[in-house]
Every structure is written in C-alpha cells, then in structure tokens.
Amino acid sequence: MNQAEKALKALLEPTLREHGFKAQSASLTFKRRTVFGFHELSLPSFAWAAGGPYVVNVGLGVRHNRVDMVVNRLGHIWGESNQKNTTTVYRGLGFFPFEAGRDGEKTILTERMSIDAASVASDISLMLAADGYAFYERYSDLRECSLGLNDPIEARTHALSNRFPMRAYYGVAAAALAQPERVHSLIRSYTEFALRDGIPDDGVYEVGKELTGVDAIATRLEFVAQAALASAT
Structure with missing residues (x-):
C-alpha cells in the first residue's frame, strides 16, 4: 500500500471494525462476510508521480455467491482467488x-498527508452513515439486485455495474434466481438492445469464444440463465 492508503487504513479501520468489516492485506479494501457472500468497501488509489x-x-460492492459463481463460469476471470473476489453489484x-x-x-497531498487523509476519512464515514450502510442492506436482498441491475435495460453505463454487456449477464443470472419469470423477456430485451446499438463484447471468454457480436452476447445470456436456473433446483 502507498502512504495515502496506509494513512486511510489507520483512520478507517477502528470504525469499520465496529460494523463487522475487516481490512484486507493486499489492498485498501474492507470486507464484511455474510451468509450469502460479502459486503465490500474498496478505496483504489494511484499516485500522479513518485x-x-x-x-x-x-x-461499494455486494457479492452474492450464487450469482457470481454462475457468471464466473463464462471464463472471463482468471484464477480461483480472483473469482472469489468478484461482486454482483458495484x-x-x-x-x-x-x-x-x-x-x-x-x-x-504528500505535504498535507495527515490533514487530507483525515478529511477523506471523514467524508467516507459520513457517506457510509448516510447512504453506504443502507446500500449494503438493500442489495443484500437478491431480488433488489435483480431489480436494480435490470433497470434500465437500455443503458451502457449503470450505477450498479458500469460495464455492458457484463451487467446484462449479472442481471439475468440474478433474475434467474430471484425473478425467474422475467428471464426470457430480459434475454430478448438485452439481445435486441445489443443488436440495435451495435454493442460489442470485448471481453475474453470461454463460453461463446467462437462467436462474435450479438450472437456471442445472446449465447452467454442463455448460458448464465440456464446455469442459474439449474443451480436453484
């Protein structure tokens, strides 16, 4: 961790520990384990110069193991340790x-490390108290994940998963587990949106790797839907 991350960790860790979050050693990330997965607070940083x-x-992220284990079967996340750290909504x-x-x-700023770090930590604490802890509570409900990820369908950017069509894969998998009656209409709507807007999927996958364009997206949507539905039986 860099100097700023170490300062923030020291300031935030006592309060977050009271709420059940544990600091992770590899990065400035705090996790709270749940019966269904985990809640995550990540603080990625970089230095403009040395x-x-x-x-x-x-x-802020929430992981539902049942969803992420299905979506990760697409083969786009390398390594078991990385697969265990993906989130359903972020x-x-x-x-x-x-x-x-x-x-x-x-x-x-380096010359204002203590002052600036304290200000950032204060803003984060205020955010968690006002909105963050409620975010974790809301999306601990898998149905809320399904509702949120799939609304709106026709959007390339999204507050819960700012990557399309990855959001569609998560949305369909969550729906298959929480709102199975929506699955077929969601697949149709996402496929039509991708076709109409010419949206590519630039990821590297095992599933559908021989396909391109909307055919690849449709194949992956069907795959996660069937895998999630099968896991629910």
Missing part, C-alpha cells in the same frame, strides 16, 4: 456518487 499527490476513489462513487460534493474523487 511520492504523490495521491488520488483516491471509493467503491457502485463506484467517482462516477456515481450518492452526494457529489462529498463522494467524488479525493486527492491527498
């Missing part, structure tokens, strides 16, 4: 803040 200034972003506050002035991208 020694700073440091730019910090904040992200809200990056740099692009999708709850409150713009409070939640946007943060900067920590």
